[in-house]
Amino acid sequence: MPERLLILNPGSTSTKAAVYDGTRPLFSRSIPHSNQDLAPFPTLNDQLDYRVALVRGLLAQERVDLSTLTAVVGRGGILPNIVAGGYQVNDALVDCLLHYPVFEHASNLGGVMALAFARPLGIPAYIYDAVTSDELLPEARITGFKGVTRTSFCHVLNARATAHKxxxxxxLAYKDMNLVVAHLGGGISISAHSHGRIIDSVSDDAGPFSPDRSGSTNTLYVVDLCYSGKYTKAEMLKKLRGEGGMSALLGTHDCREIERRIQAGDERAALVYKAQALQIAKGVGTLLGCFTELIDAVILTGGLAYSKMLTNMVIGYLHNLARVVVIPGENEMEALALGGLRLLRGEEPVHTFAPACDLSVIP
Structure with missing residues (x-):
């Protein structure tokens, strides 16, 4: 059976497209979008036809015969009420992506674009491992703050792809393993994988600080800052994401620059980098307590995992607790392609999106 997949990954400043023949990429390109390019479109949804046309032009340039495609896989959007894995794109899913997402994000166009290519060809369109995929254990959802319930929010796509790898x-099969995966990037999230299910996670605002995110801190400090009169809500949110972490502490989020400073004798940079490694190890340690069975490994992945200085420090904290392996990088296009292949081959179930509530009440 032929296995030729078109992969689509819309982002805020680019649309990535690739064609895979089985596990082999035939090509992978990123189409940039400047502020001027997107200015004519008042809303994200207004960009749909523009992005589809650009991808069609790219496929024509690469001389891709659309009739040879077997399926189209789009980046999963910010959807409510979904689990990890693949969903076939249907009208209900498209309606939710366009009109009732959890929040607006360019990835919401992934499934809609996939269907735009797939439907005329009579082939399936899928999304895979959306960020909001949530399979937490019931007991993992409870907090001591009445009215506040935990949800899963982590780098699902790369974490699960790396766990499969x-x-x-x-x-072995992913479903037969117990793993903790730490995605180390601009934001750091950590997830506990038990027999093919993410049973708990630490989101990028609830665990280690990262290059530009402040991570977890004493909530009393945050309450005091919120009511100090010094900062607006928008400024506080920036402190959490975008202007926190190493950006705030060292004036840069570039770990290569930080390592150069350390090698030049900067003791402050060395201390902050060691603190980040300690917080990553502590975040992993938190999730080690989620398992009732022995775990097989802790995996360090993402762009920061290329830093041997950082990963060696993390391993130094954890090596007596678990096997630690480093699988650096984040290849979203490959992850989407391999996920799509598992769906086509029947190695994973294809989920059907059906709203679990009246989506019109979602703000």
Whole structure:
């Protein structure tokens, strides 16, 4: 059976497109979008036809015969009430992506674009491992703050793709393993994977600080700042995401620059980098307590995992507790393609999106 997949990954400043023949990429390109390019479109949804046309032009340039495609896989959007894995794009899913997402994000166009290509060809369109995929255990949702319930919010796509890759390297299936995956990037999230399910997670605002996010801190300090009169809500949110972490502490979020400073004898940079490693290890340690069975490994992945200085410090904290492996990088296009292949081959179930509530009440 042919297995030729078109992969679509819309982002805020680009649309990435690739064609895979099985596991082999035939090409992968990123189409940039400047502020001027997007200025004519008042809303994100207004960009749909523009982005589809650009991808069609790219496919024509690459001489891709659309009739040879087997399926189209789009980046999963910010959807409510979904689990990890793949969903076939249907009208209900498109309606939710366009009109009732959890919040506006360019990835919401992924499934809609996929259907725009797939429907005329009579082939399936999928989304895979959306960020808001949530499979937390019921007991993991409870907080001590009445009225506040925990939800899962982590780098699902790369975390699960890396877990699959590690399982295959061991000659095992992902569903047969217990793993903790720490995605180390501009934001850091950590997830606990038990037999193919993410049973708990630490989001990028509830765990280690990162290059530009402040991570977890004493909530009393945050309450005091919120009511100090010094900052607006928007400014406080910037302190959490965008202007926190190493950006706030060292004036840069570039770890290569930080490592150069450390090598030049900057003791402050060395202390902050060691603190980040400690917080990553503590975040992993938190999730080690989620399992009733022995875990197989802790995986460090994402762009920051290329830093041997950082990963060696993390391993130094954790090596007596668990096997720690480093699988650096984040290849979203490959992750989407391999996920789509598992759906086509029947190795994973294809979920059907059906709203669990009246979506019109979602703000």
């Amino acid at each position: 590690y399982a295959e390297s061991r000659g």
